[in-house]
Amino acid sequence: MSASRDVEAPQVPTRHREAETRGERIARPLRMMTGLREPADEALLDRLGAGLMERDEFAHDLAVAMLLRVGAQGRVSRAQCAAALGSGLEAVGDDAPPALARFMEAVSATPSWVDWDLVDRGASVFNRLGRNAGDVLLMLSLTGGYRFGGPPDLLVATGALTGDSAMQRLAETQHWVLSLMVPGALQPGGDAWRQTLHVRVMHAMVNATFESSPDWDVARWGLPINQTDQAGTLGLFGATVILASRGLGVPIAPGDARALLHLWKYVGWLMGVHPDFLSDVERERNWLNLHILLAAADQTDAGRELARTIVRVQPDRRYGIPHPLLSRARGRYEQERLLSMLTVLLGPASMRELGLPLRPPWAYAARLATNVWSHRVVGRLPGGRDALERRGRAVQLRDHSTYLPVGTKDGVADLPDRPARKVLP
16 A cells, blocks of 8 residues: 655755754664664655655545535545444445545555564553553653654644643543554454544544645645654654663563564554555664654744643643642642653753753652563563553553543544634535
């Protein structure tokens, strides 16, 4: 399945490689932990520049059909899309709109390289990481990603992860990630398979809405949701979790690392990421991540705003403590813990760039000691790995529940009934 093709404006956006010296500085820990000493690959950097102007075409065509006015030829309704994702194209009937039929045909053609046993093993590895996985995703993958312009600016433009909606958006992302880590859930028709395609369609609708909007500068940033940024997100959710968890004292064997990367490789395929940016070979994935850092845009105010929001909402999480003062105290503890961990994971320079206060590394020291005991002692006892997996999954679900605002459902966001910006003719 070819998920993308060049759009009409192939020029490389100005953000590409605009802060390469800064990117090399931020990439130093990655080079040190992986032994990637070679000079940058200019061909790969050029490929990443071109990817800023490439989109997921199957989902784009579907999104355009969903943005057509009621009664327009080829229009796909929200109900038709939901039915196809939930029960297959046959649930829509023989007269399914062409864009929906093409999309469902493409996503149902599972690549021959997918190893379902390896996918399930990857889910087990993620669950065994427990709170470490959640910490890395929140602190390094999400907040660390706010150090670069582009995706944070789109989040601010759409209103996602800002203001009162921040915790709900975080909960929706957590729900999706945790759904991937259930054995069998990613097989065609499974719950995680459906949710992943749902997220893919949502992304395409955002892209179709914003790419010609005056609110988005394509010449500066590239397409709102593009292949290069999707590749970066995929790397943050996979290889970055592995490397950072090792830095937190968790031993991850090469076979386990490949299993987790294989899971994310398949998720990336489901999300419409171009094959050029899919790999379950750890060194290849880290090499791509290195170049994404080198090619990244500079810091923007949007990233600072989002990072401060992540810190600000910590006291407002629902910790299940009935006494308000004790609940608030727990929230302040989590806020200080977050800042302490961020100081280590991002480094003082990045903390200053994000406008976040530095803290002593007490939380990192505590997490390191816990991981040494849990994963290097308890995990090596008979039944230890299974126990870590069960407990790790329970901790992940418990932490996720604290982000759910009162009265909200646990799940990914619904597809919009109407687009936020425009309706196509």
